[in-house]
Amino acid sequence: MCGIAGGVTRGPIEDARIQHCLRVLHHRGPDHQAFMRDRVGDREVTLLHTRLSIIDLDPRAHQPFTRGGVTVVFNGEIYNYVELREELSRKGSVFRTNSDTEVLLEAWRAWDIEAFDRCEGMWALALWDSPARRFLLSRDRFGEKPLYLFDENGEIFFASEIKGLAALIPSPLQVNRGHLLRYLVNGYKALYKTKETYFEGVRELEAGTFLEFVLPEMKETEKRYWTLRYEPEEEMSREEAVAETRRRLLEAVRLRLRSDVPLAFCLSGGVDSAALASIAAREFDYNVSTFSIIDKDERYNETENILATVNDIQCEHKLIEIPREGFLERLRNLVKAHDAPLATISYYVHSFLTEAIAEKGYRVSVSGTAADELFTGYYDHFNLYLHEMRDTPFYEKARNDWERFVRPMVRNPFLKDPELYDRDPDFRDHIYLNRDLFLSLLEVPFSETFEEEPYSRSLLRTRMLNELFHEAIPVILHEDDLNAMKESIENRSPYLDRSLAEFAYRIPNRFLMDSGYGKSILREAVKGILNDAVRLDRRKRGFNASFRSLLDLDDEKVRRDLLSDGPVFELINRERLEPLLDRDPLPNSVSKFLFNFVNVRIFLEEFAS
Incomplete structure (x- = not known):
């Protein structure tokens, strides 16, 4: 895990800007910082790198890494680098380090663009192939590692964080108020349905793509090198689904245990993270x-x-209680660190977890991200599953299981209707809950409504793929990365494994739930590894906290501070907002809105010119 930045410009980027960029990205790579320059015609290529040493701790693995006229700066891990190294060695490659960076560079020299298809891992990289005059940016399949872009007047800049971009770009970045409105009204699930960010002209390179320029003409090509589709193997048996899920999950964990520094495991009360810790301990004898x-x-x-x-x-284990004091000051520091409002209150809470991991000296953490998006798990998945099973022999049992086990746990009023999607397959109002109320609080017009990508004829898999690539997982990965890297920690997500994901999307829908259990296949796959108290618990609590528990809205000083003059009230009507502060208990959607309001207030105070 590292920080990368740079650009292709008409003239050299000033030394002062380069040094400033390395300083603001130091937390992403405290072990080494360096840069390189090259020139083709009137174009200057600049690559910057800050290193957090995880694999091959020797200085020989520092970046920028150059061989045969090809230079790479790389943030992430290539987990199958051992196997790729063996294959490349048979083809004649000679290695001088034990790093995955060198393997990545040699893979490019051997296979060109096809190298990305052969790599299993997470990455954001910039590569300069000087002999071919090709400059290339690439991002991993799921977007685990961030890569921000800013292009203007025929020049392009890139960085792992927006603060890195801001350090390199000659003119100040301007706040994108439209994206703030999107966040306020539609919430975090709307943030990655667009290429926009909180700053005008700044975008992220899409997951699973590469962007290439041929210099000096700057001839541009942007292509997708991987796509995940639902392609069910209807002849598959349940036993085959369970056995193959188990095999691929164990392999995903095995690869992600590769490290020259110890790993910490984030553990919740759910199946997802507990399964990973149990696999590491039981199957691989890892000191968890x-x-x-x-x-x-x-x-x-x-x-x-x-x-x-x-x-x-x-x-070994550490329990961390959520402190109740200092909320506003801590939130302000996090907004500045993220260059953005926090997506949800969960990531305020999550920041205490990454701090505790860092305090114990760990440089790598492992999380259970994306099991819901591969194997089901959210409550609306149950309604969609019932719709999918409607005209099949499995419907009656599925409906009875839902009535007995699921309905009592559902709080969202829309999702208490088992025939919801039979009546209206396009129903999505539960996703942007209370949108009309939030629109009524605005001082400016906003009209963007819910949209989703039509990935599949299966409503359930379409919903899951939208969550995986647009709604849930991009947000989680973004916030996890920033919270972890703020503490110089790399985060790994074993469920985001190509082989595992592709197989999960070949499992027929009829196997996804059983006896009121979401993630039915995953639960069976870890039988005998994960304890049954967790494996057979149907409850889904989520990683959360209530807004009122963190900020006393009845305190007069707090209210004065929140309602005092500020640029946020160019977007939100103060008089219509104030009554929401009096509501107790706060409905969940209103609690989320108030948290977002406070974030936007802080963000505008810090970043609006």
Whole structure:
């Protein structure tokens, strides 16, 4: 894990800007910072790198890394670098380090663009092939590693964080108020349905794509090198689905245990993260150390299940309670670190977890991100599953299971209707909940409504793929990366494995749920590895906290501060907002809006010119 930045410009980027960029990205790579320059005609290529050493800690693996006229700066990990190295060695490549960076560069020299298809891992990279005059940017399949772009007047700049871009670009970045409105009204699930960011002209390179320029003409090509589709193998048996899921999940974990520094495991009370820690401990005899956030609010308290896993695998463990003091000051620091409002209150809470991991000296953490998007897990997935099973022999049992096990746990009023998608297959109002209320609070017009990509004829898989690539996972990866890298920690997500994901999307829908269990195949796949107290728990609490528990809205000083003059009230009507502060208890959607309001207030104070 590292920080990268640079650009292709008409003249050299000033030394002062380069040094400033390396300083602001130092937290992403405290072990080494360097840059290189090259020139083709009137074009200057600049590559910057800050290194967090994880694989091959020797200085010989520092970046920018050059061989045969090809230079790469790379943020991430190529988990199958050992296997690729062996294959490349047979083809004649000679290696001088034990790093995955060198393997990546040699893979490019051997296979060109096809190298991305052969790599299993997470990456954001910039590569300058001087002999071919090709400059290339690439991002991993799921977008685990960030890569921001800014192009203007025939020049392009890139960086791992927006603050890195701002350091290199000659003119100040301008706040994108339209994206703030999107966040306020439609919430975090709307943020990655567009290429826009919170700053005008700044975009992220899409996951699973590469962007190439031929110099000096700057001839541009942007292509997708990987796409995930739902292609069910209807002849597959349930036993085959379980066995192959188990095999591929264990392999995904095995690869992601590769490191020259110890790993920490983020542990919640759910199946996803507990399965990973249990696999590492039981199947690979890894000395697991786990970290968990706990909340006094019983709606979110998972202590019982967390301790069930800790006691079962006998691992070192740290429980972190959420402090209630200093909310506004801490939130301001996080907004500045993220160059953005926090997507949800979960990532305010998550920041305590990454701090605790760093305090124990760990440089790598492992999380259970994306199991829901591969194997189901959200409550609307149950409604969609019922719709999919409607005219099949499986419907009656599925409906009875839902009535018995799922309905009692559902709080969202829309999702209490088992025939919701039979009546209206296009229903999505539960996603942008209370949108009309939030629109009524605005001082400026905003009309963007819900849209989703039509990935499949299956409504359930279309929903899951939208969550995977546009709604849930991009947000989680973005926030996880920034919280972790703020503490110089690399985050790994074993479920975001190409082989595992492609197989999950070949499993027929009829197997995805059973007896009121979401993630039915995953639960069976980890039988005998994960303790049954967690494996057979149907409850889904989520990683969260209530807004009122963190900020006393009845405190007069707090209210004065929140309602005092500021640029946020160019977007939101103060008089219509104020009554929301009096509501107790706060409905969940209103709690989210107030958290977003405070974030936007801070963001505009810090970044609006």
